[in-house]
Amino acid sequence: MNxxxxxxxxxxxxxxxxxxxxAIEIDKKPGSRDFSLLYRSVCHDLALARQRLxxxxxxxxxxxxxxxxxQHLYKTPTGGFSRVTDFCVRGLPIAIxxxxxxxxxxxLLFYGSGMALALSIQWFPELVYSVLDPSMVASLEAMxxxxxxxxxxxxxxxxxxxxxxxxxxxxxxxxxxxxASGVFAGIGSxxxxxxxxxxxxxxxxxxxxxxxxRTFSSFVIGHGALELQAIVLSAAAGLRLGWPIxxxxxxxxxxxxxxxxxxxxxxxxxAFGLFVGAAVLEAFWSSSVLVPHNVKYGVGAILWLLVxxxxxxxxxxxxx
Amino acid sequence: xxxxxxxxxxxxGVDLDLRVAGPPVRFVAWLLDWLVRLVAAFVIAIPLFxxxxxxxxxxxxxxxxxxxxxxxxxxxxxxxxxxxxxALGLHVVHADGTPVGWVSSVLRNLLRTADLLPTVYAFGxxxxxxxxxxxxxxxxAAGTLVVYRDEARSKEVVANAEPRPAPVGLRLAEQRAxxxxxxxxxxxSPARTRELAELAAPLLDAEPTQISEPIAYLYGIAAWLIxxxxxxx
Numbered sequence: 001m002n003x004x005x006x007x008x009x010x011x012x013x014x015x016x017x018x019x020x021x022x023a024i025e026i027d028k029k030p031g032s033r034d035f036s037l038l039y040r041s042v043c044h045d046l047a048l049a050r051q052r053l054x055x056x057x058x059x060x061x062x063x064x065x066x067x068x069x070x071q072h073l074y075k076t077p078t079g080g081f082s083r084v085t086d087f088c089v090r091g092l093p094i095a096i097x098x099x100x101x102x103x104x105x106x107x108l109l110f111y112g113s114g115m116a117l118a119l120s121i122q123w124f125p126e127l128v129y130s131v132l133d134p135s136m137v138a139s140l141e142a143m144x145x146x147x148x149x150x151x152x153x154x155x156x157x158x159x160x161x162x163x164x165x166x167x168x169x170x171x172x173x174x175x176x177x178x179x180a181s182g183v184f185a186g187i188g189s190x191x192x193x194x195x196x197x198x199x200x201x202x203x204x205x206x207x208x209x210x211x212x213x214r215t216f217s218s219f220v221i222g223h224g225a226l227e228l229q230a231i232v233l234s235a236a237a238g239l240r241l242g243w244p245i246x247x248x249x250x251x252x253x254x255x256x257x258x259x260x261x262x263x264x265x266x267x268x269x270x271a272f273g274l275f276v277g278a279a280v281l282e283a284f285w286s287s288s289v290l291v292p293h294n295v296k297y298g299v300g301a302i303l304w305l306l307v308x309x310x311x312x313x314x315x316x317x318x319x320x
Numbered sequence: 321x322x323x324x325x326x327x328x329x330x331x332x333g334v335d336l337d338l339r340v341a342g343p344p345v346r347f348v349a350w351l352l353d354w355l356v357r358l359v360a361a362f363v364i365a366i367p368l369f370x371x372x373x374x375x376x377x378x379x380x381x382x383x384x385x386x387x388x389x390x391x392x393x394x395x396x397x398x399x400x401x402x403x404x405x406x407a408l409g410l411h412v413v414h415a416d417g418t419p420v421g422w423v424s425s426v427l428r429n430l431l432r433t434a435d436l437l438p439t440v441y442a443f444g445x446x447x448x449x450x451x452x453x454x455x456x457x458x459x460x461a462a463g464t465l466v467v468y469r470d471e472a473r474s475k476e477v478v479a480n481a482e483p484r485p486a487p488v489g490l491r492l493a494e495q496r497a498x499x500x501x502x503x504x505x506x507x508x509s510p511a512r513t514r515e516l517a518e519l520a521a522p523l524l525d526a527e528p529t530q531i532s533e534p535i536a537y538l539y540g541i542a543a544w545l546i547x548x549x550x551x552x553x
Contacts (some may be wrong), residue, residue: 053489158373165380
């Protein structure tokens, strides 16, 4: 069969298939019943046209049709709202437990370095100046001074809203950076998690040492329950991303990276959600001067328990 | 042969050709997207700043969306193309040719940070130059490619000549070489064009009398191969 005859016989099928494609692409209709039948015949025609050395324009046309068909047929379904709620209800805790090694390493580094520094500052107070520069220390002292006037005067709702926008942009972006820099065999994530641990440890240790601990801890305890865990999850995701480069197992390094990266994404989603929750609390709850310290401690403790329970419990009966 | 075709074998057992996009065109797409975001930020900012603190908070949220979520949302919800990519006929697909989804789009766009290092996308560029399908680090981790939409190819033009069929069957790669000659020949110096044509024409198994004008002869075959029939235009 020469090319003219081949084109003549195929033309009707190809036109029909193109109509089906347009119906899906432009009118967003679901695929019709004969879609896969037509798709297979186009694939067949393409293979034949290649084999018989037909002209480039014909092969290109069939290649284009087959490619578009392939994309519709083998598309990964992007689930709707139910996938999101399912992820929140049990997907995230399951993912955290599946990657528990990375989460624990990140948590140990973060809380370990933070506590080590906070404790050392109790005996060697000048240590804070090797971590934070003096102007930073001075502004922290001003911010958490219990005698300071701004702890007595409520902040306007509109500046709460401004801070909310700031927390989202700043913290989530840092979380994303912590994750992304893990692609270099985890080194970037290690740096960020240790850096954050050391700086936060220095801040907490110093403020406690000079006796401002109560204003500081009542401020951070609420949103800290979410935000500190979000930092840990960002770093855990980064380590999950970078680890296969060091230990690819039975795969080529590149394939190992790709497979590991997929498993890191749920942790990134989790970190994102926790950061957003933390930003809401930090902007509208933690900074409120109308709530007494003891209520903040109580609510903070409940939040820590809830987050812990959430990580450990939901989805145990559902398998991975 | 230096080529930018990425082949995918489908479950039906046929090979599909994807044409991957190189760094220059992707840079232009990035630049267009940057402009779109800049304009959007300005347009949105002006009314928001009339609302004091609320406006500032909302503006910072908008900035976050434009900086971090813009490429992800467009790639997943708009057939793999941000506006910049769409303007240049590019889109993002998985390495197996299927459309990009949430997980891979999130990965390739968050890892942009790593590609940006140490400065001006240096790691990304190095990675693109060392991989066969121009993948930056984000693409490698996500298993994605940036490819041309197939419509781009139908706009091919070749030098004007009377279309004639090739005397022997040509494999697709050979056909592409002849078509490329038809496209680029007129931009070369006449002597170089002639030299190339004389190298190639005998390979097409032509009658010696036919190749007195090897350039026009090859242009004719190129015109035929892209589907032109009849007389010269």
